[in-house]
Amino acid sequence: MRILAIESSCDETACAVVEDGVKVLSNVIATQIDEHRLYGGVVPEIASRRHSENISAVVSKALTDCDMTLSDIDAVAVTYAPGLIGALLVGISFAKGLSLASGKPLVPVHHIAGHIAANYISHEDLKPPYLCLVISGGHSHIVEVLDYTTYRVVGRTRDDAAGECFDKVARTIGFEYPGGKFIDAAAKRGNEKAFSLPQPKVAGSEYDFSFSGLKTAVINLVHNSQQKGEEVNADDVAASFQKTICDILVKKTMLAADNLGYKTLAVAGGVSANSGVREAMQVACDKRGIKLYLPELKYCGDNAAMIGCQGYYDYLAGKRADESLNGIATLSLENI
Numbered sequence: 292m293r294i295l296a297i298e299s300s301c302d303e304t305a306c307a308v309v310e311d312g313v314k315v316l317s318n319v320i321a322t323q324i325d326e327h328r329l330y331g332g333v334v335p336e337i338a339s340r341r342h343s344e345n346i347s348a349v350v351s352k353a354l355t356d357c358d359m360t361l362s363d364i365d366a367v368a369v370t371y372a373p374g375l376i377g378a379l380l381v382g383i384s385f386a387k388g389l390s391l392a393s394g395k396p397l398v399p400v401h402h403i404a405g406h407i408a409a410n411y412i413s414h415e416d417l418k419p420p421y422l423c424l425v426i427s428g429g430h431s432h433i434v435e436v437l438d439y440t441t442y443r444v445v446g447r448t449r450d451d452a453a454g455e456c457f458d459k460v461a462r463t464i465g466f467e468y469p470g471g472k473f474i475d476a477a478a479k480r481g482n483e484k485a486f487s488l489p490q491p492k493v494a495g496s497e498y499d500f501s502f503s504g505l506k507t508a509v510i511n512l513v514h515n516s517q518q519k520g521e522e523v524n525a526d527d528v529a530a531s532f533q534k535t536i537c538d539i540l541v542k543k544t545m546l547a548a549d550n551l552g553y554k555t556l557a558v559a560g561g562v563s564a565n566s567g568v569r570e571a572m573q574v575a576c577d578k579r580g581i582k583l584y585l586p587e588l589k590y591c592g593d594n595a596a597m598i599g600c601q602g603y604y605d606y607l608a609g610k611r612a613d614e615s616l617n618g619i620a621t622l623s624l625e626n627i
């Protein structure tokens with residue numbers, strides 16, 4: 292079964308054709324990041340306008356890249372939540388048009404469910420139930436993936452998302468937006484023991500995260516040095532920060548895996564591309580005999596292949612949308 296999938300929840304206009312949830316026949320991404328970088332973050336109205344300009348060409352390319360037309364497609368999947376409303380609506384409206392014109396069913400897909408499903412593309416042996424750490428620019432969750440379409444969120448961030456924390460720290464030490472990948476590169480050159488940074492305590496759920504204290508500690512460290520006229524080594528800050536955030540992510544995730552009895556763990560979302568996170572998770576999982584699944588680097592960030600993959604499982608579960616489908620800015624995985 293072939294699904295044409297559209298993703299436009301943030302700043303990537305993406306379309307993919309995916310067969311049976313795992314075989315990616317085409318995968319096209321038009322990124323707007325160079326433009327948003329000028330403003331230090333995603334500007335919602337610019338995002339919507341660029342999606343509107345790009346979507347026709349992106350969808351056409353996804354079809355021509357795999358030598359197909361709409362008549363070769365069995366269903367249209369689209370991200371409908373969570374995300375920037377104006378951005379989501381461009382993809383949703385376009386998908387509705389395609390569904391209406393072709394008579395093929397429309398399948399609404401949750402963006403975070405898509406990130407989780409990116410792991411199925413690369414790992415055919417990964418099957419629910421398993422535990423998943425979702426770390427993206429907007430979300431940080433520890434999720435029980437009970438089956439392909441049912442989730443229980445057991446841990447969440449109380450403030451910033453992991454990616455947001457990476458990006459804010461990156462800006463503080465002079466890297467461009469989005470700075471996660473620059474921190475990753477700088478951390479390889481720096482000394483992770485150079486600075487001792489706090490691991491914020493979170494009252495209440497033992498699996499919840501809080502990253503704002505860590506972010507503030509880095510900002511204070513850099514500003515204090517600047518006030519004293521001292522040059523702070525950006526590579527050392529990046530390495531110390533990355534080590535600390537990896538320690539937090541590993542500690543909470545392993546605690547959840549141990550307590551909830553999971554021997555299978557996946558990591559998903561843009562920050563799952565981080566080499567420190569990948570390495571630290573692998574070491575911790577090997578120690579406990581947990582099988583770890585990581586998405587291929589090209590499927591860590593926003594893309595439509597992951598939406599086509601999850602769209603397949605949503606289709607099998609009977610999920611359908613009609614012409615009244617709307618975008619939803621915030622929607623828990625538990626309510627889909």
Ligand code: KG4
Pocket residue numbers: 301406426427428429430453454455457458469470471472474475560561562563564565566591592593
């Ligand atoms: O999942 P994603 O593409 O978009 C959202 O759904 O939010 O995640 C984007 C986030 C950004 O904060 C970006 O800096 C971060 O993922 N990111 C990284 C790396 N690559 C992307 N963070 C740390 N290390 C990386 N290598």
Ligand code: ZN
Pocket residue numbers: 402406427428560561592593
């Ligand atoms: Zn995302």
